[in-house]
Amino acid sequence: MADDKRRGKNDRKNQSNVWLVLLTVTGAILLSAMLFGNSQHQMSYRDLMELLSKQVAPPVDAGQESQDGPISIQAKRPSGDLVEYSQLREINVADEEITGTVLYRSLGADGSDTQSQAKRVDFVTNRTLDSDEEQARLISLLNDSGVVWTTERPSRFLENQWPQLLILGVLIVMGIMMLRRVSGVGSPMQFSRSKGKLYGEEELPISFEDVAGIDEAVEEVREVVDFLKNSEKYQALGGRIPKGVLLVGPPGTGKTLLARAIAGEAGAPFFSLSGSDFVEMYVGVGAARVRDMFSQATNRAPCIIFIDELDALGKSRSGNIVGGHDEREQTLNALLVEMDGFDSNSGVIVVAATNRPETLDPALLRPGRFDRHVLVDRPDVAGREEILKVHVKSVRLDDSVELKEIASITPGFVGADLANLVNEAALLAARAGKSAVGLEQFNEAVERVTAGLEKKKRVMNEDEKIRVAYHEAGHALVAAALPNTDPVHKVSIIPRGLAALGYTMQRPESERYLMTKSELESQMRVLLAGTLTEEMIFQDISTGAQNDLERCTEIARSMVMDYGMSRLGRINLRRSTRSPFLAGGGNDGYQSSHSDEMSKMIDKEVSRIIEDALSHTRDILEQRREVLEAVTQRLLEVESIDNEELIRLIKENATGPWLVPGTVAEKPRAKLAPANPGVDIAPTGDNQI
Numbered sequence: 227m228a229d230d231k232r233r234g235k236n237d238r239k240n241q242s243n244v245w246l247v248l249l250t251v252t253g254a255i256l257l258s259a260m261l262f263g264n265s266q267h268q269m270s271y272r273d274l275m276e277l278l279s280k281q282v283a284p285p286v287d288a289g290q291e292s293q294d295g296p297i298s299i300q301a302k303r304p305s306g307d308l309v310e311y312s313q314l315r316e317i318n319v320a321d322e323e324i325t326g327t328v329l330y331r332s333l334g335a336d337g338s339d340t341q342s343q344a345k346r347v348d349f350v351t352n353r354t355l356d357s358d359e360e361q362a363r364l365i366s367l368l369n370d371s372g373v374v375w376t377t378e379r380p381s382r383f384l385e386n387q388w389p390q391l392l393i394l395g396v397l398i399v400m401g402i403m404m405l406r407r408v409s410g411v412g413s414p415m416q417f418s419r420s421k422g423k424l425y426g427e428e429e430l431p432i433s434f435e436d437v438a439g440i441d442e443a444v445e446e447v448r449e450v451v452d453f454l455k456n457s458e459k460y461q462a463l464g465g466r467i468p469k470g471v472l473l474v475g476p477p478g479t480g481k482t483l484l485a486r487a488i489a490g491e492a493g494a495p496f497f498s499l500s501g502s503d504f505v506e507m508y509v510g511v512g513a514a515r516v517r518d519m520f521s522q523a524t525n526r527a528p529c530i531i532f533i534d535e536l537d538a539l540g541k542s543r544s545g546n547i548v549g550g551h552d553e554r555e556q557t558l559n560a561l562l563v564e565m566d567g568f569d570s571n572s573g574v575i576v577v578a579a580t581n582r583p584e585t586l587d588p589a590l591l592r593p594g595r596f597d598r599h600v601l602v603d604r605p606d607v608a609g610r611e612e613i614l615k616v617h618v619k620s621v622r623l624d625d626s627v628e629l630k631e632i633a634s635i636t637p638g639f640v641g642a643d644l645a646n647l648v649n650e651a652a653l654l655a656a657r658a659g660k661s662a663v664g665l666e667q668f669n670e671a672v673e674r675v676t677a678g679l680e681k682k683k684r685v686m687n688e689d690e691k692i693r694v695a696y697h698e699a700g701h702a703l704v705a706a707a708l709p710n711t712d713p714v715h716k717v718s719i720i721p722r723g724l725a726a727l728g729y730t731m732q733r734p735e736s737e738r739y740l741m742t743k744s745e746l747e748s749q750m751r752v753l754l755a756g757t758l759t760e761e762m763i764f765q766d767i768s769t770g771a772q773n774d775l776e777r778c779t780e781i782a783r784s785m786v787m788d789y790g791m792s793r794l795g796r797i798n799l800r801r802s803t804r805s806p807f808l809a810g811g812g813n814d815g816y817q818s819s820h821s822d823e824m825s826k827m828i829d830k831e832v833s834r835i836i837e838d839a840l841s842h843t844r845d846i847l848e849q850r851r852e853v854l855e856a857v858t859q860r861l862l863e864v865e866s867i868d869n870e871e872l873i874r875l876i877k878e879n880a881t882g883p884w885l886v887p888g889t890v891a892e893k894p895r896a897k898l899a900p901a902n903p904g905v906d907i908a909p910t911g912d913n914q915i
């Protein structure tokens with residue numbers, strides 16, 4: 227939201243720049259037209275000569291006018307108006323024209339208007355008669371009339387060259403503007419700042435209370451608040467306050483929220499920018515923006531600068547052979563320099579967020595830069611419950627709703643998903659005319675959020691529907707027959723989202739962090755069951771299993787290459803480059819580090835594992851043919867079956883033992899040794915044991 231607003235402002239700023247340029251250009255054109263355009267009064271040569279000769283020989287019959295009164299002539303303008311000319315002055319005779327000033331009075335169309343004021347105007351007279359004789363007559367008249375006159379040519383450079391000068395001027399102005407955009411700081415018109423302009427938000431009404439379910443991350447940033455509030459305390463002891471905090475985590479987990487909460491708790495201004503704001507077309511602009519940002523923030527310290535999507539600007543610099551000094555690199559360098567340069571005790575703390583820390587340039591992560599890393603991970607069940615609590619505050623809940631229950635059916639949801647879920651449920655309740663949001667709406671909302679909107683209206687032809695029903699029944703049966711898979715939550719042949727025609731939804735009973743080999747094998751069997759059922763019933767398979775096969779193959783490949791779960795032994799055959807020190811190597815973060823022969827063997831192992839899974843699954847399905855038919859029938863009738871109904875159908879129709887023989891239903895439990903205080907257990911670094 228805040229992002230959009232900021233972008234909006236930037237767009238408006240850019241637009242106003244364009245308007246400014248247009249305005250300047252039009253202004254310049256109008257101005258020069260006024261200055262150099264032809265605004266002189268045209269006086270005919272005949273009238274000029276007549277007036278001159280009158281001045282030479284003042285008329286004896288001056289009539290009502292006194293002797294030393296103005297001598298004037300009347301003339302007809304091309305427009306038909308009668309005018310009166312008198313008192314020629316400052317005459318200048320040039321080759322083609324005569325200029326000077328004259329007192330001029332308009333007499334109206336019939337010469338009756340005697341009230342109008344006389345005014346002195348510049349006049350110009352074109353010399354049409356150009357002979358020596360004429361020239362001599364003019365000069366003698368001028369001399370005799372006693373007016374001041376010259377033959378100096380006035381400089382007409384400006385008059386003749388103004389269009390070229392104008393173009394030159396516009397070019398110069400544009401050039402200056404470009405330079406300012408590039409050089410950035412200190413431009414009075416702020417052309418360079420338009421995008422990097424910091425919109426500080428003061429007194430954010432957000433506290434750590436609003437950030438739920440990511441308690442560990444909150445604990446870690448709590449001290450940052452203390453740094454901002456009591457920086458003297460730390461400085462007194464000679465400590466160096468950290469400059470940069472990097473929030474790492476998947477999208478929607480609340481990184482932006484957390485950064486805002488830090489500012490809110492500390493009562494410090496919050497400046498927010500996105501890494502992509504710095505990426506610009508012109509070289510040098512991004513770097514100028516970085517410098518600009520720091521200089522503005524230092525003036526407002528203590529404060530927080532938040533850079534979202536740091537990866538957009540902080541990507542690893544290696545691997546760019548052609549343009550060694552491209553724009554992004556310069557921007558990144560400017561950021562590094564600024565982070566080194568600003569005084570760590572100045573009270574500015576830079577918080578950045580990224581969901582791809584492995585792509586960041588290692589230099590960014592060094593001490594003195596973003597040296598604090600805070601993991602903002604997906605919330606667990608308890609965390610999801612906490613987040614739900616925050617978001618249902620504004621919603622009227624039915625008494626039947628247990629947030630714990632909703633948390634348990636939303637594995638993998640992040641804060642943003644849960645916020646969305648609560649909103650969906652509220653909308654559904656409103657549409658159903660309920661006075662409070664009930665469990666029913668939450669269940670429906672979960673399905674919507676996970677699988678896209680139900681498309682009841684989309685018509686599948688009957689053949690396709692039968693095929694999809696068999697396919698899904700196959701998935702469900704095999705899932706139910708293998709104890710070490712997640713229980714089936716729902717089987718449906720209602721098309722959802724863009725791709726799925728039907729789906730079998732499994733839900734884990736609890737949070738999982740590890741998978742065993744047999745669990746992975748079971749997963750593959752469930753995935754293969756759909757296409758195998760089609761093969762069994764129709765002796766033909768369809769394209770509907772593409773995603774199933776994709777996932778199945780990926781599991782098999784990971785078993786061979788990552789987890790050492792194949793005949794090739796316990797080797798990891800993928801060298802991960804997901805370490806900050808090797809960043810920028812592989813294309814997708816992985817690099818192969820094995821020979822061609824090994825590649826062939828890997829492929830063979832992958833096919834063998836899938837073949838195995840296929841034959842097992844075929845057996846399971848064949849032995850449960852009756853149940854398969856029963857489930858499919860029921861699916862075609864009601865379109866969607868839940869867990870209880872599936873179990874009922876299985877119980878009613880199964881002939882042999884239901885669970886696949888040889889699979890372990892009861893998990894072995896560890897025998898706890900009696901406590902032995904003498905033995906130290908070495909801690910393992912992370913959640914990968």
Ligand SMILES: Nc1ncnc2c1ncn2[C@@H]1O[C@H](COP(=O)(O)OP(=O)(O)OP(=O)(O)O)[C@@H](O)[C@H]1O
Binds near residue numbers: 439478480616
């Ligand atoms: N831990 C949380 N507690 C409460 N609400 C949350 C939490 N995490 C996310 N939300 C909700 O989700 C919204 C989006 O979260 P936010 O923008 O902070 O995610 P993000 O991690 O910054 O995502 P991205 O990486 O896509 O920028 C928040 O405004 C908030 O309503």
Ligand SMILES: [Zn+2]
Binds near residue numbers: 756770774
């Ligand atoms: Zn399938």
